[in-house]
Amino acid sequence: MLDPKTIEIVQSTVPVLKQHSKEIGKRFYELLFAKAPDLYNIFNQTNQKRGIQQEALGYAVYAAGEHITNLDAIKPVIERISQKHRAIGVKEEQYPIVGETLLEAVKDVLGDAASDEIIEAWGKAYGYIADAFINLEKDLEEETKSQPGGWNGYRSFYIDKKVKESDNVTSFYFKPVDGKAIASYKAGQYLTLKASIPGEKYTHIRHYSLTESPGKEDYRISVKREDAHDNSPDGIVSNYLHNQVEIGDKLEFSAPAGDFVLDHSELPVVLISGGIGITPVLSMLNTLVEKQPTRQVTFIHGSINGKMHAFKDHVAKLDDSQENVRSFICYSSPNKEDRIGDDFDKEGIIDLEVLKAIVPTKESVFYLCGSVPFMESILNALVKWGVSKEHIHYESFSPVALLEEE
CATH class of the missing domain: 3.40.50.80 (Nucleotide-binding domain of ferredoxin-NADP reductase (FNR) module)
Known part of the structure; x- marks a missing residue:
């Protein structure tokens, strides 16, 4: 547990971080990609361009600081993020560079207001929070790999069927290339695709909901084609799936994930x-x-x-x-x-x-x-x-x- 002085500093500075959360998130990703450009392979670049990822990071930072003595209060957020981290393959060894860069971003945005004492306190808080994520993600990895048909990392699947569901939605049915069993899932969960698209410098990762009931011999996802509108360009991955991949083509997926799942009570x-x-x-x-x-x-x-x-x-x-x-x-x-x-x-x-x-x-x-x-x-x-x-x-x-x- 963190010492009282650290807790006091973190909680007293949360309002300042909240006020500047968007700027901190923006600066963080600028610094992170300059240090580790290979992380472009993990983060959704469309969300980066729209500023959504930066906003989400800023929220996570001040929310964690606000509830530093009781992380259970933001348990839904932690579980949701950990599920996505497990799905995209975030590694324990990546947490230090994230923490180091986050503190740099706070210092850059707040300037002299971010004293050495404040940066040190937030550094300790980040380590405490990171440990919570790392431990939960390890448990998720073990649970995923140990289930029947489960696996960690990405696994190769081929397209068995494509079915048009509407003018802009197509379903894709996938079977494993190795012919072995596939993991079941809970209704509401998603698959995570790692797409290597011709002409794109980095891989693109996307989450797509599974649209059938569990227990089948294949997986089905149903993808909306994102067409250009207003200031948004065509969706890179959705158009790739709709217009370029064909039956028999192979794609890489991580095992099903997600915390938005159906309960099994008797309530309507x-x-x-x-x-x-x-x-x-x-x-x-x-x-x-x-x-x-x-x-x-x-x-x-x-x-x-x-x-x-x-x-x-x-x-x-x-x-x-x-x-x-x-x-x-x-x-x-x-x-x-x-x-x-x-x-x-x-x-x-x-x-x-x-x-x-x-x-x-x-x-x-x-x-x-x-x-x-x-x-x-x-x-x-x-x-x-x-x-x-x-x-x-x-x-x-x-x-x-x-x-x-x-």
């Missing part, structure tokens, strides 16, 4: 998704139908229109055939061929009015996935309705920490 379940956020909750829906066919399930999905609506027919079939499943679909901008009552149930967005009308009881377990603004809107509606936060779970495809934080 409400699955709420927006756009490509349907992917992890679809795995949950399929799993519930197979494993808990008497558990009440409400599936609520928001899409732009029918052309962008992935897995439309599959969900509709489950709604028709399963007594315990009810679905409700919102289109924000339906096409002229989209028919209300047939293709979708409401024009507009998912809001509190929809939730109250569709969800049988607020004493349910809620799983949310979609854009950050989408999930913040749903979270606020659920809290306003009086749903317990302990019964609300979410997955973000961006490296944010907690929805309740800016």
Whole structure:
């Protein structure tokens, strides 16, 4: 445990770090990539360009400092980050250079305000926090490798099938090149792809939700093609998968990971998704139908229109055939061929009015996935309705920490 003086200094300087968290995150990555350019192979460069990764780092730093005497208070953040670290292959020996660079970034941004005493205290705090991550990640590695079909690092898979699910979503089915068993997973988890793309200097790592129920002989991910819009370019990896890889091509994946997983209580379940956020909750829906066919399930999905609506027919079939499943679909901008009552149930967005009308009881377990603004809107509606936060779970495809934080 840290000494009282160190704790006092760290906690008293948290507000300053919080105020400058974005600048510290930006400076940190500038310094880190200058020292260790090979780390470009690990970090998502799109998130770097958009500033999201820097923001997430800044949050993690001040949140850890704020709760330095009780890291259990930010356990969800630690678990989420550790799952991703295990998936992308972060090593124990990489932590020292990260700590050294983080302190340099704090010093550069705060200048004389970051005294030697403050830097020393934060150095001790970083070592304490890093140990917590390292120990948890070692446990995750051992758990992953020791399970039937498990492995550490990356393993080669070939594309067995490609299936178009909508105008911009395609499913990819993968089988292991070595022909051996594959690890099972929990509904809601993801695979991590390491893609070596022709013409790209560094490898690109991406997390993609598994969209089938566990226990199959293959893995399925469903990928949205990210097209250029506003100031954002085409998605490098998603366009590579959609336009360049073919059946039989080989790709590298680490074993399934993630903390956004389906519980197995008997409480009613409400699955709420927006756009490509349907992917992890679809795995949950399929799993519930197979494993808990008497558990009440409400599936609520928001899409732009029918052309962008992935897995439309599959969900509709489950709604028709399963007594315990009810679905409700919102289109924000339906096409002229989209028919209300047939293709979708409401024009507009998912809001509190929809939730109250569709969800049988607020004493349910809620799983949310979609854009950050989408999930913040749903979270606020659920809290306003009086749903317990302990019964609300979410997955973000961006490296944010907690929805309740800016």
